[in-house]
Amino acid sequence: MRLGTQYGAIQGKSRKEVLERARNFGCQGLEVSLSVSGIHTGTTKLDELLMQATEIRKDFERAGLEIISLTPGIMLKHIENPAVIKGVGEVALKMGVEQIRMFFSPHVRLGGPGSRLTEWLAEFDGTKDSRYWLKRDCEYLAELLRLSSDYKVRYVFELHHGYVVNSASGAMRLLEHYSPEKVGILMDPGNMVFEGNEGWRNSIQIMGEYLAYLHCKNSQYTHHQGKWVKGWASLSEGIADYPEIVTALKDIGFTGYLSVEDLRTNLSDEERIAGGISYLKNLLESEERVMPV
Numbered sequence: 001m002r003l004g005t006q007y008g009a010i011q012g013k014s015r016k017e018v019l020e021r022a023r024n025f026g027c028q029g030l031e032v033s034l035s036v037s038g039i040h041t042g043t044t045k046l047d048e049l050l051m052q053a054t055e056i057r058k059d060f061e062r063a064g065l066e067i068i069s070l071t072p073g074i075m076l077k078h079i080e081n082p083a084v085i086k087g088v089g090e091v092a093l094k095m096g097v098e099q100i101r102m103f104f105s106p107h108v109r110l111g112g113p114g115s116r117l118t119e120w121l122a123e124f125d126g127t128k129d130s131r132y133w134l135k136r137d138c139e140y141l142a143e144l145l146r147l148s149s150d151y152k153v154r155y156v157f158e159l160h161h162g163y164v165v166n167s168a169s170g171a172m173r174l175l176e177h178y179s180p181e182k183v184g185i186l187m188d189p190g191n192m193v194f195e196g197n198e199g200w201r202n203s204i205q206i207m208g209e210y211l212a213y214l215h216c217k218n219s220q221y222t223h224h225q226g227k228w229v230k231g232w233a234s235l236s237e238g239i240a241d242y243p244e245i246v247t248a249l250k251d252i253g254f255t256g257y258l259s260v261e262d263l264r265t266n267l268s269d270e271e272r273i274a275g276g277i278s279y280l281k282n283l284l285e286s287e288e289r290v291m292p293v
Helices: 015-026 046-063 076-080 082-093 130-147 166-177 199-210 241-250 267-283
Strands: 002-006 029-033 068-072 099-102 154-158 183-187 209-215 218-224 227-233 257-260
Touching: 002 015, 002 130, 002 267, 015 046, 015 183, 015 267, 046 068, 046 082, 068 082, 068 209, 076 082, 076 130, 082 130, 099 267, 130 154, 130 166, 154 209, 166 199, 183 199, 199 209, 199 241, 227 241, 241 267, 257 267
Parallel strands: 002 029, 002 257, 029 068, 068 099, 099 154, 154 183, 183 209, 209 257
Antiparallel strands: 218 227
């Protein structure tokens, strides 16, 4: 297994500095965001994106780091604008990355209660039945893969609370009809604490070869003024059991990335990222086996 994080999680005055710090933290790769969705609104031109993608690839190669995935800011709804999907394929090709990070549709209001929805996002207001979104996402996924057939890309869908697909079995319900070379799952135990946990070991076994990589963060509930409040926690102290998770990953022969996504805001990136990578590295090197209890 390999270790990394998101490019935006590390501070730096230049890309060279960010990549150098990432290597010093113990990263072997980084997730990269590039807003290809801007093609839809006309705020971004494909040729500009391709130039950026080329420069990003060169800088990563010089630094000896991999690009784990591309987050292009698109959703399944973008099949209504095929130019965006083509753009994702072209940018991925230039960047030298195959994994495209995505989400299925939200079952609650996108952005949470009171959020402002543009005309493009107005339908994601939380009023439609989850079964509606599952059916439509299934139909849109088929079209997404058809539009992407000329490109060597793998769409990786994150398990996230607030979205209709938040569990291993939920993801497999839609994805198992397609090759794991074309679709995959981004497991996020921190999100699954809030929705979608079917057991850590069980979830990993259900996903099998569809498991693309992991976001490694942790979560907890605290009791405040009579209510349980969601919050973030360290990898070692939250509800998600990372010793059990890593044991299960070893048992299925997983070789992908563990990408640290620590969302705590009161710590430096050294503490969040370097600390998280050190913790995971120790688990990977340990011979201890932690099973569900």
